[in-house]
Amino acid sequence: MGYDFTDEANLTDDQLAGELAKLTPLTIDEITDILPEKVDKEHFKQLIDIVRSAESQNDKLVLFKDNVEKLGGVALTVLGKLLKFV
């Protein structure tokens, strides 16, 4: 047999249109207004890279000092040679 009650469902929607409208989720504009503003991805990445590069420089200097303490004279010789080129 099999029935298709689509027409009756549509009729029900029409009858309850006012109440159905209240159940509609937020609009795209409302969502955009609520959500945090996006950062400029490119600029953000550049900033992160700069800060990480500075961190890396600091780490290298710390490591350098540790190595100098460990190697003593050898490091001094290397440093001396390096400084001649500067």
Place this chain on the structure above:
Amino acid sequence: MMSLAIRSILVCLLIVTVGCVSVPKQTVELAEIVDSQITEMHTSHEKFVHLYYEQIRNDVDRFMEEKWIPQFLSNLIEGTGKNSKQFRADLDVAYKLASRDWIDSVQISGISDNDVNKSVREALEKLSSKEKAKLGMVLIDFSKAAQEQINKKRKSLIGPLNEQERYVLDQLRESYADLQRGSAAIKGYLASAVKLVEQRDEISQKVGLLKAQKKIITSAVGLSDKAAKALKTAEKANDGISKFIEIIGKVKGDTNEESDKGGVK
């Protein structure tokens, strides 16, 4: 022990790099607190979003149960549409045939032959059973078709809500991820700066001490030379001894003064 030259170079490097910046260890601790608070805020924010959409989903279910389904079933029973009219007709016929007392209707009591009577009774019982099954099938078909529309309606209301919830959560996740990446970079930088400043301070202190020691020795050697010269050039022995004692006293005084300045004991 690290030589003075290396220390001087290091100090220069560290001072040039770090300058006079002060980076207390607590900045790293503070950055860690900020980092963990970002995670806490993210979790809290997500919970609020889930609760908000769960509330709307509950509203939808309540609306379906209290308003939409009763109105829909009422429309079906009234037979306003083509299919519901057909259903009503099928239902009415099936109900009429299923509820009929066939044995009474046919009046088999008038059949005197027992065998014929028994055979007709069995046939009528089968017919009654078949009509009742037909009524059941009409009701099952009705239930399936009605349930299909109810599910479809609920899906049409819940689907966009779920989709929007996912979108909002994705956007929040992305923003918090950016925030955490930025915070991690700042924290990492601060930790490295703290280490560097600690090293600068440590080396500065050591080099400061060495400089003071060197100054004391240089001063002592210079004064000792003067004392020796005084002894050599003195015309009278007593004058020479007096001058020598005076210079040595000065050496002692200057040495103590340098020690106090440089903090060398």
